[in-house]
Amino acid sequence: MTARPANAHQARLLRLLRDGGPNSRAQLGDQVDLSRSKLAVEVDRLLDTGLVVADGLAASRGGRRSHNIRLAPGLRFLGVDIGATSVDVAVTNAELEVLGHINQPMDVREGPVAVFEQVLAMAAKLKASGLAEGFDGCGIGVPGPVRFPEGVPVAPPIMPGWDGFPVREALSQDLGCPVMVDNDVNLMAMGEQHAGVARSVDDFICVKIGTGIGCGIVVGAEVYRGTTGSAGDIGHIQVELDGRPCACGNKGCLEAYFSGAALARDAEDAATHGRSPELAARLESLGSLTAVDVAAAAAAGDATALELIREGGNRTGQVIAGLVSFFNPGLVVIGGGVTGLGHTLLAAIRTQVYRQSLPLATGNLPIVLGELGPTAGVIGAARLISDHLFSPA
Numbered sequence: 001m002t003a004r005p006a007n008a009h010q011a012r013l014l015r016l017l018r019d020g021g022p023n024s025r026a027q028l029g030d031q032v033d034l035s036r037s038k039l040a041v042e043v044d045r046l047l048d049t050g051l052v053v054a055d056g057l058a059a060s061r062g063g064r065r066s067h068n069i070r071l072a073p074g075l076r077f078l079g080v081d082i083g084a085t086s087v088d089v090a091v092t093n094a095e096l097e098v099l100g101h102i103n104q105p106m107d108v109r110e111g112p113v114a115v116f117e118q119v120l121a122m123a124a125k126l127k128a129s130g131l132a133e134g135f136d137g138c139g140i141g142v143p144g145p146v147r148f149p150e151g152v153p154v155a156p157p158i159m160p161g162w163d164g165f166p167v168r169e170a171l172s173q174d175l176g177c178p179v180m181v182d183n184d185v186n187l188m189a190m191g192e193q194h195a196g197v198a199r200s201v202d203d204f205i206c207v208k209i210g211t212g213i214g215c216g217i218v219v220g221a222e223v224y225r226g227t228t229g230s231a232g233d234i235g236h237i238q239v240e241l242d243g244r245p246c247a248c249g250n251k252g253c254l255e256a257y258f259s260g261a262a263l264a265r266d267a268e269d270a271a272t273h274g275r276s277p278e279l280a281a282r283l284e285s286l287g288s289l290t291a292v293d294v295a296a297a298a299a300a301g302d303a304t305a306l307e308l309i310r311e312g313g314n315r316t317g318q319v320i321a322g323l324v325s326f327f328n329p330g331l332v333v334i335g336g337g338v339t340g341l342g343h344t345l346l347a348a349i350r351t352q353v354y355r356q357s358l359p360l361a362t363g364n365l366p367i368v369l370g371e372l373g374p375t376a377g378v379i380g381a382a383r384l385i386s387d388h389l390f391s392p393a
Contacts, residue, residue, distance in 0.1 A: 003049035003151050004393035009034060009042045014051060014071065014390040018095055019194065019349030022055045022070035027185065034066055043069060051075075071095060076132040077385055078175065080119055080140040081184060081377030083337075084158055084260075086387050087115065089122040090378035091131045096194055096386065098375055100131045108143060112170070135177045137389050139381030140167060141184035143212055148229040151181035155246040157236075158212055168284035180384045184208065185232060186223050187380030188370070189216025194383050196371040197333055204331035205323055206370070207234070209316065209338040209345075211260045215323065234323070239315050254319050258312030260291045260338055267294045276304035291377055295340045309341045314346025321356035322347060322369075328361050335370035342369075 005011040012032055013321070017023060029039050046052045047069075055068040068357070071094035077096075081088040085108070090101040102122045108115060126132065144156020151157060154209030172179040189206035192198040206216040213235030217224040225231050235255035236248050243252030244262075256262055267289045271279040278297040283289055297305035320332060333351070334346060350367045357365075370376055 003051050005051070005390060006045065007042075007392055009038075010046055011391050013042060013046060017052060017069065018386060018390065019097055024068050027172045028069065031158070046200075053208065074133075075136050076134070077382040078123055078126075078132075078135045078177075079378030079381035079385075080123075080137040080138065081187060081374070081381055082106075082108060082115060082119070082140065082142050083184065083377075087119060087122070088374050088378050089119060089126065090375065090382070091126045091135075092379065092382040094386070096379055096382045098379065100126045100129060100255050101375060101378065102126060103374060107143050107159075108159050112165045113165065116171060116174070118173075123175065135175055137177050137385035138171060138175055138179045139187065139384035139386075140171065140179060140181045141187035141377050141381050142167065142181065143210070143214075143231045145182050145233060146181055146183050148182060148225050148303055151179070153181075154229075156326040157320075178385065178389065180224075180388050182223075182384055183214060183216075183229070183232070183380075184377055185214035185216045186225065187384060188376045189218050189380065190223060191372055191376035191378070191380035192333050192335070192370050192385045193218060193221070193380075196376060197368055198331055201331045203327075204329045204333060205232075205320075205327065206335060207316070207320060208331040208336035209334065210336035213316070213336075234319055237319050237322075239318065253293050254315060254343060256349070258315050258338075263291050263294055263308060263312060263338065264289050267297075267305070270304045270308070276302055278302035279305060291338045295342065298341065298344060306344060307308045309344045310348045312338075313341075313345045314352050317352025318356065321353045324353055324357040324361050324365065329365070331371050332365065332367040334367065335373075335376060339369050341358075 005014055016031055025043055046214045051072055052069050053072055055070040075094035077089045077092045087106045106118055142153055144159045145154050147154050152164055153162045155163050160267045167181045168179045173195045185208040188208050191240045192206055198204050202221045204218050208214050215232035217232050236253045239254045240252035244256040245251050246253035246256040267279050270276045271283040278300055284294045294305045297310055354362050
């Protein structure tokens with residue numbers, strides 16, 4: 001993809017076609033502030049670039065039938081969602097429909113060189129399957145703070161060796177296409193906004209509870225990243241004065257009490273000290289425990305597992321209650337690997353938020369689990385790069 005929209009009107013048309021699919025000139029005209037003649041000029045210019053193509057005749061609205069317009073069907077975006085313990089790679093078309101998706105275990109602590117070797121191998125596998133001849137752009141999410149304009153991770157607590165690594169430049173050279181980089185939870189929010197539970201909401205927060213905890217903030221349908229890109233780093237809000245040490249170097253952070261790693265540690269402590277026969281049996285069988293084991297024990301009625309989930313949900317709910325009081329969002333989405341804990345977790349979070357935040361903020365506030373699961377991040381990554389490419393050069 002070498003062409004870019006020449007102006008804001010063309011960019012708006014491209015994004016409308018991405019988000020709404022094929023559309024007629026007349027229907028596009030209903031959504032943009034352009035005269036019929038100016039719209040025709042801009043559409044014709046986009047047709048000349050090859051970014052859009054004609055797609056048959058539209059339904060009649062009286063008079064001569066209009067032609068449908070759609071994004072070029074050969075456009076392909078690569079979405080990469082790097083987590084702490086796994087990586088997801090997907091190919092999408094221009095409308096961000098996932099055409100192929102691979103998930104593999106991976107330890108982000110192995111460093112950027114090893115991780116990106118795996119990412120490139122996964123991308124090559126998708127390419128070899130016939131889904132793409134090449135990639136027009138790539139979006140990448142990483143589980144740590146990102147200085148967004150440069151696409152560089154900055155002192156990520158759970159990513160040793162990544163500080164200052166030029167992710168965008170390195171991957172752009174290897175893939176031969178433009179690359180954009182963001183924090184993984186921002187991409188989860190963008191994915192849920194494009195194709196998930198937040199489709200009709202302009203102001204919402206998306207909380208990802210996995211190995212770490214983060215929050216994507218969407219204001220006026222746009223991700224809010226803050227001055228330097230660190231907005232939403234709620235895992236390092238203190239919930240206990242002089243409490244447990246956290247990977248960030250501080251004490252008492254939410255992440256030190258409730259994240260995938262903290263939950264696994266507390267579950268193993270309960271198992272080894274005789275507080276949970278169910279978890280003890282799993283520990284003896286597996287050698288270690290994860291949030292998945294806690295969820296299974298809770299489903300089996302284990303009281304200790306249920307209490308661990310409720311305690312974590314209560315602490316998380318306390319932090320989210322503060323966010324709700326401050327931001328007054330229209331929706332709270334809970335996502336990430338720990339959401340396998342399901343409705344016990346969701347109930348605890350809801351209880352704290354509805355109890356602590358004022359009725360004006362919570363009276364019509366849904367708090368829900370994300371719809372897309374592991375595809376939210378890769379769809380959000382494709383959305384990120386398409387936002388960049390569907391902007392004037």
